Amino acid sequence: MIAESRLRTVGVVLAGGIGQRMGLNTPKQLLKIAGRTIIEHTLDTFDGHPEINEVVVLMAPGFVDEAAELVRRNGYTKVSKILEGGASRTESTWRALQSLGEQECDVLLHDAVRPFVEPRVISECVAALRHHEAVDVVIPSSDTVLVAAPGPHGDIVHEIPDRSLLRRGQTPQCFRLSVIREAYRRAFADPGFGARPATDDCGVMVRYLPDVPIHLVAGSEQNMKVTHPIDAFIADGLFRLRGRAAPALTDDECRRGLDGRTLVVFGGGHGVGAELADLAKGYGATVRSFSRSRGGVRVEDAGAVDDALAHVHAETGRIDHVVNAASALHVGRLADTGQTALAEIVAVNYLGPVNIARASLGYLAETRGRLLLCASSSDVRGRAGRSLNSSTAAAVVNLAEALADEWAPQGVRVNCLNPERAVTATPVAPSADSGVTGTIPPEAVARTSLDVLLSDLTGQVVDIRLRR
Numbered sequence: 001m002i003a004e005s006r007l008r009t010v011g012v013v014l015a016g017g018i019g020q021r022m023g024l025n026t027p028k029q030l031l032k033i034a035g036r037t038i039i040e041h042t043l044d045t046f047d048g049h050p051e052i053n054e055v056v057v058l059m060a061p062g063f064v065d066e067a068a069e070l071v072r073r074n075g076y077t078k079v080s081k082i083l084e085g086g087a088s089r090t091e092s093t094w095r096a097l098q099s100l101g102e103q104e105c106d107v108l109l110h111d112a113v114r115p116f117v118e119p120r121v122i123s124e125c126v127a128a129l130r131h132h133e134a135v136d137v138v139i140p141s142s143d144t145v146l147v148a149a150p151g152p153h154g155d156i157v158h159e160i161p162d163r164s165l166l167r168r169g170q171t172p173q174c175f176r177l178s179v180i181r182e183a184y185r186r187a188f189a190d191p192g193f194g195a196r197p198a199t200d201d202c203g204v205m206v207r208y209l210p211d212v213p214i215h216l217v218a219g220s221e222q223n224m225k226v227t228h229p230i231d232a233f234i235a236d237g238l239f240r241l242r243g244r245a246a247p248a249l250t251d252d253e254c255r256r257g258l259d260g261r262t263l264v265v266f267g268g269g270h271g272v273g274a275e276l277a278d279l280a281k282g283y284g285a286t287v288r289s290f291s292r293s294r295g296g297v298r299v300e301d302a303g304a305v306d307d308a309l310a311h312v313h314a315e316t317g318r319i320d321h322v323v324n325a326a327s328a329l330h331v332g333r334l335a336d337t338g339q340t341a342l343a344e345i346v347a348v349n350y351l352g353p354v355n356i357a358r359a360s361l362g363y364l365a366e367t368r369g370r371l372l373l374c375a376s377s378s379d380v381r382g383r384a385g386r387s388l389n390s391s392t393a394a395a396v397v398n399l400a401e402a403l404a405d406e407w408a409p410q411g412v413r414v415n416c417l418n419p420e421r422a423v424t425a426t427p428v429a430p431s432a433d434s435g436v437t438g439t440i441p442p443e444a445v446a447r448t449s450l451d452v453l454l455s456d457l458t459g460q461v462v463d464i465r466l467r468r
Helices: 038-047 064-074 089-099 118-130 177-189 201-208 231-241 249-257 273-281 301-316 339-367 389-411 442-453
Strands: 010-014 055-058 077-085 106-111 134-140 146-153 154-159 165-167 173-176 215-218 262-266 286-290 321-326 370-374 414-418 461-464
Touching: 038 055, 038 064, 038 118, 038 146, 055 064, 055 339, 064 077, 064 231, 077 089, 089 177, 106 118, 106 177, 106 339, 118 134, 118 215, 154 215, 173 177, 173 201, 177 201, 177 301, 201 339, 231 301, 231 370, 249 442, 262 273, 262 301, 273 286, 273 442, 321 339, 321 442, 339 370, 339 389, 370 389, 370 442, 389 414, 389 461, 414 442, 442 461
Parallel strands: 010 055, 010 106, 055 077, 134 215, 262 286, 262 321, 321 370, 370 414, 414 461
Antiparallel strands: 106 173, 134 165, 134 173, 146 154
């Protein structure tokens, strides 16, 4: 252990891979998962961490401009450099270390394609670096690991190490700058290093500075690395299951975000829409609500939606936020659903959000505003008796994620809210046995809706769960 260090802390996001094992034509860190690129998810965590002072990005050759655009679009204020990566991970790391100047600092080297790194892990690494010069993030091995050896007809088991002593390495891997630089200097001075390169930075330390102990910090099973095609599907599923928490805003933040702004709510006649309208008015927003019962606006009628938005813009001169809380609830077997009810559910639950989105873009682009679509947690898995609601909810989620990407150049943010059970929908052919045993209060969903609207999130699916 060394004397406590309180140096500048730099997060280095290594995004130099080219996606060869993924079979992609673009780097895997630019692959979209849960509505955003993998590197955006990773940078969100590092740029937003209070103990990270600076972020340096090493990007795959030829894609530095794309990374710079993502940084600009997301407003990552801590990213100081975007450098072109090298031909190998070790070369990319060395370029990053060389770019940090001569002033001593603590460095956290992290794979960009580990988008699930937890703030807790980063905090524990920063704390460990106050007393140690090298820190690695690890998890226990749940699998038995074998040491193979050549046999007469192929490889054979040579040894089975004690699993209780084995750990699987993750990132970030963390070091005092001068220490990891010295290890790499010795590595590159070794003629044999190129023929047998280390697979990670701790490997360089162990080989070339073996007297420096590497402290271990507990990682997370979710801190997976997206390397193979199947990993992308697993990662997307993890994002969906985890959901994204909406930042809880203070009353003052809500007033600053809404005072003098115009909010349009479709489906504002009752439930979440009505609660949201009342809440926003209390913070100084000009609110206009539309529904079948209020103004006779049906969201499935594109002309009615166009007229409603045009009227609001003519009246107030601006539209800053648009929310769709209109939906139709149907409980019953698809085979028992009549054509009229089926057409109405699909029209309200899917065509409605499409109409609202298409009509809103021009107004929201003027104000760099926000669109919030409400779906339901039924999008995660189809359930018997709710096939229409499940499938249309999944469509709305994908619509929001796609629009967030399409509209990013115009500065418009798009998100989707997934309340588990809330009073948002008008029943269509209701069943006496809905299977619903509890609902989230509309005012709670409205409050979360407001938090999402006023946040910097985009392309996110925010779940609201019943407390059990």
